[in-house]
Amino acid sequence: MMRLRLSVPPALARLLALPLLAFLPAVLVLAVLLPAGAVRAQGQGDISAIVAKFANDSYSDTSDALVELSATGSAQAAAVVEALGAGRLVFDPATKAVYIRTPAGIADAATGTIVANAPANLSVVRANNRVRRAIDAASGALSLLNPDPVRRADAAAAVFKSRDAAALATVEAAIAKETVASVKETLEQARAAILVGKAEVPEAVRLLAIQKITARGDQEAISLLRSLPADAPASLKAAAEAGIAKVEQNLRFWAVAQNVWYGLSLGSVLLLAAIGLAITFGVMGVINMAHGEMVMLGAYTTFVVQDFIRHSAPGLFDWSLAIALPLAFLFTGLVGILIERTVIRFLYGRPLETLLATWGVSLILQQAVRSVFGPTNQEVGAPSWMSGAFQVGQLSITYNRLWIIVFALLVFFALLLVLKRTPLGLYVRAVTQNRRMAAAMGIRTGRIDALTFGLGSGIAGIAGVALSQIDNVSPNLGQGYIIDSFMVVVFGGVGNLWGTLVGAFTLGIANKLLEPFAGAVLGKILLLVFIILFIQKRPRGLFALKGRAVES
Amino acid sequence: MLGLLGQATRGFGALAAAAAIVGTMGMGVAKAQETIKVGILHSLSGTMAISETTLKDAMLMLIEEQNKKGGLLGKKLEAVVVDPASNWPLFAEKARELITKDKVAAVFGCWTSVSRKSVLPVFKELNNILFYPVQYEGEESERNVFYTGAAPNQQAIPAVDYLANDEKVERWVLAGTDYVYPRTTNKILEAYLKSRGVKAEDIMINYTPFGHSDWQTIVSDIKKFGSAGKKTAVVSTINGDANVPFYKELSNQGISAKDIPVVAFSVGEEELAGIDTKPLAGHLAAWNYFMSIDTPENKDFIAKWHAFTKNPKRVTNDPMEAHYIGFNMWVKAVEKAGTTDQDKVIAALPGIKQANLTGGVSEMLPNHHITKPVFIGEIEGNGQFDVVWKTKDLIPGEAWSRYLEGSKNLVADWVKLNCGNFDTVKNVCLSAAK
Numbered sequence: 001m002m003r004l005r006l007s008v009p010p011a012l013a014r015l016l017a018l019p020l021l022a023f024l025p026a027v028l029v030l031a032v033l034l035p036a037g038a039v040r041a042q043g044q045g046d047i048s049a050i051v052a053k054f055a056n057d058s059y060s061d062t063s064d065a066l067v068e069l070s071a072t073g074s075a076q077a078a079a080v081v082e083a084l085g086a087g088r089l090v091f092d093p094a095t096k097a098v099y100i101r102t103p104a105g106i107a108d109a110a111t112g113t114i115v116a117n118a119p120a121n122l123s124v125v126r127a128n129n130r131v132r133r134a135i136d137a138a139s140g141a142l143s144l145l146n147p148d149p150v151r152r153a154d155a156a157a158a159v160f161k162s163r164d165a166a167a168l169a170t171v172e173a174a175i176a177k178e179t180v181a182s183v184k185e186t187l188e189q190a191r192a193a194i195l196v197g198k199a200e201v202p203e204a205v206r207l208l209a210i211q212k213i214t215a216r217g218d219q220e221a222i223s224l225l226r227s228l229p230a231d232a233p234a235s236l237k238a239a240a241e242a243g244i245a246k247v248e249q250n251l252r253f254w255a256v257a258q259n260v261w262y263g264l265s266l267g268s269v270l271l272l273a274a275i276g277l278a279i280t281f282g283v284m285g286v287i288n289m290a291h292g293e294m295v296m297l298g299a300y301t302t303f304v305v306q307d308f309i310r311h312s313a314p315g316l317f318d319w320s321l322a323i324a325l326p327l328a329f330l331f332t333g334l335v336g337i338l339i340e341r342t343v344i345r346f347l348y349g350r351p352l353e354t355l356l357a358t359w360g361v362s363l364i365l366q367q368a369v370r371s372v373f374g375p376t377n378q379e380v381g382a383p384s385w386m387s388g389a390f391q392v393g394q395l396s397i398t399y400n401r402l403w404i405i406v407f408a409l410l411v412f413f414a415l416l417l418v419l420k421r422t423p424l425g426l427y428v429r430a431v432t433q434n435r436r437m438a439a440a441m442g443i444r445t446g447r448i449d450a451l452t453f454g455l456g457s458g459i460a461g462i463a464g465v466a467l468s469q470i471d472n473v474s475p476n477l478g479q480g481y482i483i484d485s486f487m488v489v490v491f492g493g494v495g496n497l498w499g500t501l502v503g504a505f506t507l508g509i510a511n512k513l514l515e516p517f518a519g520a521v522l523g524k525i526l527l528l529v530f531i532i533l534f535i536q537k538r539p540r541g542l543f544a545l546k547g548r549a550v551e552s
Numbered sequence: 553m554l555g556l557l558g559q560a561t562r563g564f565g566a567l568a569a570a571a572a573i574v575g576t577m578g579m580g581v582a583k584a585q586e587t588i589k590v591g592i593l594h595s596l597s598g599t600m601a602i603s604e605t606t607l608k609d610a611m612l613m614l615i616e617e618q619n620k621k622g623g624l625l626g627k628k629l630e631a632v633v634v635d636p637a638s639n640w641p642l643f644a645e646k647a648r649e650l651i652t653k654d655k656v657a658a659v660f661g662c663w664t665s666v667s668r669k670s671v672l673p674v675f676k677e678l679n680n681i682l683f684y685p686v687q688y689e690g691e692e693s694e695r696n697v698f699y700t701g702a703a704p705n706q707q708a709i710p711a712v713d714y715l716a717n718d719e720k721v722e723r724w725v726l727a728g729t730d731y732v733y734p735r736t737t738n739k740i741l742e743a744y745l746k747s748r749g750v751k752a753e754d755i756m757i758n759y760t761p762f763g764h765s766d767w768q769t770i771v772s773d774i775k776k777f778g779s780a781g782k783k784t785a786v787v788s789t790i791n792g793d794a795n796v797p798f799y800k801e802l803s804n805q806g807i808s809a810k811d812i813p814v815v816a817f818s819v820g821e822e823e824l825a826g827i828d829t830k831p832l833a834g835h836l837a838a839w840n841y842f843m844s845i846d847t848p849e850n851k852d853f854i855a856k857w858h859a860f861t862k863n864p865k866r867v868t869n870d871p872m873e874a875h876y877i878g879f880n881m882w883v884k885a886v887e888k889a890g891t892t893d894q895d896k897v898i899a900a901l902p903g904i905k906q907a908n909l910t911g912g913v914s915e916m917l918p919n920h921h922i923t924k925p926v927f928i929g930e931i932e933g934n935g936q937f938d939v940v941w942k943t944k945d946l947i948p949g950e951a952w953s954r955y956l957e958g959s960k961n962l963v964a965d966w967v968k969l970n971c972g973n974f975d976t977v978k979n980v981c982l983s984a985a986k
Contacts, residue, residue, distance in 0.1 A: 132809075133810050519758070520758075
């Protein structure tokens, strides 16, 4: 919420600050008008009557009590609200007495003093969504004057969301005291959000509030402007309409940026899934239906590593993915070599049999995993550095997607380096381009075949580590990627790594630009139709290999 | 690592159990001792194994329990397990095999609607009994099928009522996987919402393919749809594997249950086992059973389940309870009829009462559906549900939705009318008229 403030130009903020003086008389009137003022006066001292409502174990009573608590503004009320939010507010079903669980012991909720002989079987005061919203609103109103600026900013954002009219007086007081500019801005937005919907506020003040909200320029602003009461004066409605149009204009630009970002993200997933296949199918020409299962084995390796870390070294959890990467590469690479040596090497040059055999291998691997780990999803956790999001303008970028894009590109370039700059890469290219000539030069082609297949499988395995972060880790994981992988490799051009890169990102972005108009199902169909037509025109894909090796 | 070994042994445990069954089948012949055979038709491999394997285990447990109590009609029960491998035509083949080759007295099985539709002709032709334990789209009542899962009026409609009344939701996203159950349910819900006065522009319907994993665009669309100044909620009929990435994306984009709650009809304890549920706290599910419901019957059931699976972490879920009710109803009906003869058992079943696990007593109705309570639960940080709302009484299942144009005049009654789709306006049984 705080980050959204970036979108308000400082010049505009200053401009709006000037007419704020005009609010003052309105505020004075409101302080008298609002019932909250009355509650505040009488409820300051004793909150025991309100707190007793929590013992009724009814969501509506709890919500009501929260509204009343937030109006008292007392310090103990804030403690009660916080305890409720954390599930530490308890009550005795027999005596209906309400307590707070604190590290020091059981405390009386109304006074905050520790109770010496607290009853044993206490029930937690339960919360549902409605209560949780009320908690946010109440703790917002109660911590507006908190000494910590971060807490104040959160509180202001909560009030903006709840538009709780009872909090207006506190917001006013907080604005007068506030020294941090960014928090002040949020506070003023919160005040604008409250004022805009109130019929008794002078029209000019409400117009200013609309301007203030428009300046936020995000979905929340539109949401607020749309919820203007139906009985609002025409001039206000017109201003709100203009505001909505302005914000939507701004958002339209960001929507395109967002779609491109989503496309990049989908493209990176496609690239990761396809890159191993670009070796086994693209370079070696093996129609490898078991490719998806290699990805799945990589994801299960991550699960095993995390399971081990959870039980023996919880401190290493943030490193679990880094530890899983080499292990997944080695494990799936070895499985790949095993498959090549025992099945595929007898089938070179017989694509139909290869297809059937690898399909069989994929079923065996799936059922093996199902028998060992069970058919249900396994939980793979996200390390802390992959959770959460940050904001660029109106675009929210999640860390896990960002890291997957970076990781996909790293894997791609590492693989390119291996193929172009290492002896293994040289042998691989030699064997695939002209097997007999390579053999004549003393390259053990059988060994190179095994290693190449192992490399492709290993790469699929480390893709599995990354994909475990965004998809289910279940025996079916691989099936979801096999078609997309073939699509990318064929579209990009068999045998060309760059083609796979360009193909993956092209398909990803095209899919995401289509999806808002065509929907997920039709979008995918349109994309497949496009690829079929494209392959008709260019059977060898985007980047066709040229030369004698292809003709043979 | 320990947990992993536990899982490995559990996997082998299931294999061993299957082997044991095969063994007893052979021995049964050798000893020439007569048993009553019960067919279990759940996928143990393929896409649906994730959900159906648990139901197979639950059935094995129920049969074992019954045998401990002395079996049925003085005979031991014997489970015959087959694996239709998530392959719909194979369901029909395996059903035929169970009935003609193994001569089972009744079959407990199927999960997806398409698998049920695929076995229907077999059960009709060979006149056997199928107990179907999963919530489904309704619009069906067959003489040979007993539906122990929820009909739409026992799950979808009460959930929408809860959101509208308690959360004051005015704008609705109906998101589902693209197949028959979500499509029919959403059609019913759309008609129902409109009958409640919701405008067409306040309903957004979205379908995604099976196993959809890239939810970025749809979640941001939902976010946009939810910012129209009216309280918005998502009614999710998203099925199976697509759920985990969907919820992950919701929490990634910062949509909490406080802003836009999601109520799901296909997400239970078993599905949540694969996700970190802390960011999902407050999202809802509507079911007729939750593992967290505190009754002596449920405690006993969970304890038996843990003992049977030798895994104290295994969760129980709604379709398991449906099998529990269905199996016990069948046992009572066989005892009442004094035989396993299918015609007599089908006639005996309506009116049979069986205590469910949530403190009520379910009854088999003449339309072959049962009465069930409806619970709305909020997801908690530990993967369980906290019940925030429940119906006062048990709701009788309606085979035909009263909100759909094509079915509002239809009733199913196999006792008085002997008809699954009786048109009350034309006064004619549609299936007989054909």
